[in-house]
Amino acid sequence: MGIRKEAVFKLGQCEVNPSDNSLCFFNSAVDGVSSEKVSVQPKFIEVLSYLARQYPEVVTREELIDNIWEGNTYVGSKALTNAIWHLRKHLNQELGEDNAIETVRKMGYRLLIEPCFNQSDLVDDLDLFEQSQLKIAQLTSLNRRIAAVGALALLFMFSAWAYHLYQDRIRYVPTLKQSLTTAAGSELYPIVSPDGRWLVYGSRSNNRYSSLYLKDLTKPTETPKRLTSTKTAEIRAVWSPDGEALYFGSEHRSEGKCYLTKLNLDSNEALKLGECYTYSSALDIAPDSSRLVYIWDAGEGDGSGLYELSLTEEALPKRLSCAEHCSYRDRDLAFSPDGRWLAIARRFGNISEDIFILNTKTAEERRLTFGLEDIRGLSWHQDNERLIFSTENSGVRNGFIVGINDKHILPLDVEGMSYPRSIPNTDELVYSNYMRDYQVASFALEQSIPTATFPLLQVDYSYRNPDYSAITERIVYVSNETGFNEIWTSDINGENRRQHTDLKRRVAYPSWSHDGTKIAFLAPDDKNEGNKIHVLDLSTSNISILATPYLDHNRPSWGWNDEMVLSRSKDGITEFYLDNRLPKVINSMNMRLGKMISEDKLVFTRLDKAGLWAVALSEPDNVTEVISEHHFGEGYNWVATDKGIYFRNTRRGFQLINFWRFNTGLITPILKLPSGSIPRSGAMTYIANNNSLLMTLSQNYKRDVIKLQHRLLH
Structure with missing residues (x-):
């Protein structure tokens, strides 16, 4: 049966x-x-x-x-x-x-x-006659297959022999790495000229705007030449196919504008082609020099996306990305060497990203990957059939190669690879070596002896995004100790650690309920095309997913009575309920992170405007400014206490931890840190028991440009 x-x-x-x-x-x-x-x-x-x-x-x-x-x-x-x-x-x-x-x-x-x-x-099974007929059909089909297999056997053996010889030829190609830059700054977005002689990359340091640099690869000991002004910021460029010009985004800080720019290398003349989004936005040029495709926001309410600008005739930029009711946003791109395909890195939600290719003639689109986390660079192999890309998975960056026909992904096993770019007409590539670890650090407040931050754990893996529960006296955080970002907790000394999830699905941004019985966090959905709010019940270890019609949710936080979770949806500040009711939008503002500080009062930061804001849930249309945008530009690195707000403040060349006091409205700097110490996507929490702050710190290593020879690139 x-x-x-x-x-x-x-x-x-x-x-x-x-x-x-x-x-x-x-x-x-x-x-x-x-x-x-x-x-x-x-x-x-x-x-x-x-x-x-x-x-x-x-x-x-x-x-x-x-x-x-x-x-x-x-x-x-x-x-x-x-x-x-x-x-x-x-x-x-x-x-x-x-x-x-x-x-x-x-x-x-x-x-x-x-x-x-x-x-x-x-x-019911088939009756005896039907079974006999089916058996006859199966035997007939089997005989035909046997005959076909016999005819193909010799061809297969010959093909296998030829393939074996080919594999032997590439199997013993060594993996060789050669450092092309040794400067003290961070070298990013490397790209080699069409003739293979010149390397261009962006470099920035703590005290200067980033600039583009040109290095002659035939003279490795010569100092690279700066191509752009110290009064503007540039970091990402592409070569014209003839090697005579560069195209890049340039931010003119004095004007507060970004211009898409063409730089003729012979005359050093810079020509403004139009506006751009930011100086680090992705762009590429068609192999026939007919057009640029780049990431831009035209300010028409569609958000950022792919735009096409003709280089052969005067025309307005044309949007290529989805404009309305989109479930994704495009973030990176690369033309294939023959111009047939445009590879696109597409972000779903905020913790899932995948690669698509678009046929430039027919507009046919294919999806190549499923369930990547964070793509850091795309480049085509010279054979037009494979894509090289870098992705960050649970805090570790590495390189991969994927075939556009079989969609088979192979690891290059080059840890730290970021922004790979094929060297024209070769089987080699250049990339930026990027190694960055995260740790949760503790800073004791109001000490008689000045102190620095201390790591919570003395470990070799990354851990981040802490949140403290005064009820349980435990810290929840995300750690990649098992090879995947999972939810862990420890006591306030970093001891008695426990792993609470084994999802192997890149969990992020844990938040304690006020009663200490549950933890809300984000994790990808089943299709890896968005994220959902998950709730871990510590008494049962059960994980539930809150009902939602939305694809994307921002960082979760708890309502005052722990009966619902607050987060941003595409419609604004939204309440998500533990009893599987459909969520309720309470305000259309684009909230980054919100925290309840009383039964009715929510303080939050916004995506569209700086400052710290407050709203009463009983009067959701009455939004007030708590800290002026002139003094508060933080998105996620802040925490509310009974007496005031601790928050990060980014200055040119350094960062500050400031304290804003409720009763006086005064801001006091309490800690100065090197630039980049606290990542933009970090988190901050307060431990009243010992009057200390916990925050995510990042360790930035020097980033150099590396040339790579690898057997999988042959």
Whole structure:
């Protein structure tokens, strides 16, 4: 007998319902009445249903990935492990089983509890005649395949022999790295001229605006030449195909404007082509020199996106990105050497980004990757069939290469690779070596002896985004100790550490509930095309996802009574409820981070305007300014206490930790740090017990330009 895919079935005292993705646990003492109903992710239910339909057989990992993730091994491998972990946790705990799902070594998984299906869900097998006809058809097809295989066998053997020789030729190509720059600054966005002689890169230091520099690769000991003025800021450029000019964004600080600029290298003449978004925005030029494509915001309410500017005729920039009701934003781009494809790095939400390619003739679009975290540079291989890219995963940057036809991703295993760029007409590339670790640091306030920040943990991995609970007297933070960003907690001394999640899905921005029983955080959705607000219940270790129609959510924080979570959606400041009610928009403002400081008062920062703001939830339209935008330009690195607000202030060449006092409105600097010490995406929290601040600090290493030779590039 067969079984319908959508069939409801029982595993002991648990009813599995695929229609609403629930596990319903019954208590025999209450006469079959459900004692607990748990909603889980749809893919988890699909895995459990598939194992039940195959009971008591062993099901291989490959079979599960083929049937549930459509053969996508890159996503399915991690997702299947995660699904089995969650199913075991629910079933073992509620049914009292030692192991409801068995891992059969080197084979797969087997369900150990016999499923009970309704008779109505059983499908009759084929009758004897139909089985005979089917068998005949199968045998006929098999004979044809045998004949075809025999004819292709010699061809296959010859191809395998040729491929083996090719692999032997590239297998022994060594991985060689050569430093091209040794200056004290940070060298970013390297690109080599079409003739392979000249290297251009952007460099900035703590006390100067960034500029573009030109280095002659045939004279490695010569000092690089600065190409742009010290009164403007530039960092990212592309060469014209003939090698005679550079195109880049240039910020003129005295005017407060950014101009898309063409610099003719022979005459050193700079020509303004139009406005740009920022000097670090991505851009590239078509191989036929006909047009530039770049990231820009035209100020028409569509947000930033891809724009095309003709270089052969006078015309206004044309938007290429989605303009209305978009579920993504484009962030980086690269033309293929033959001009047929435009590669695009596309961000979904704020913790998920993937690569697409657009056919420049037909507008056909393909998706190449699923579930990347943060792309840091795109470049085409000279064969027009592979893309080289860098991505940051759980705080570690590395390089990869992906085929545009088979979508197969191979790691280059070059830690620190950022902004790779192929050297024209070669199998080599240049990249910026970027190594950055994060740590949670403690700073004691009002000490009689001046002190510096102290790391919370003396460890070699990155950890960040702390939040403190006075009820539990514990710190929650994100750590990549296991190879993935997961939720951890410790006491105020960094000891008695515990890992609370094993999602392997890049969790971020944890926030304690006021009563210390729950932690809200962000994690990607099932499709890795956005994020959802997750809530961890520490008493049960269960993780629930709050109901939402939105794709993207900003950092979560808790309402005063812990019955809802506040976050920004595309509609504004929004309340998300723990009882699965649909969320409610309370104000249309574009909030970055908000914190409740009383039962009715929310203080928050805004994406569209500097300053610290406040709103009463009972009067959501009455928004007031707490700290003027002239004194407060921070987005995330701030914390409210009973007496006032601690916040980061960025100055030219250094950073300050300031304190704004409620009763006087005065701002007092309390700590001076080197520029870049506190990252823009960090977090800050206050420990009243010992009157100290916790904050995310970053360790910036010197960044140099490296030339790379690698076997996978051949």
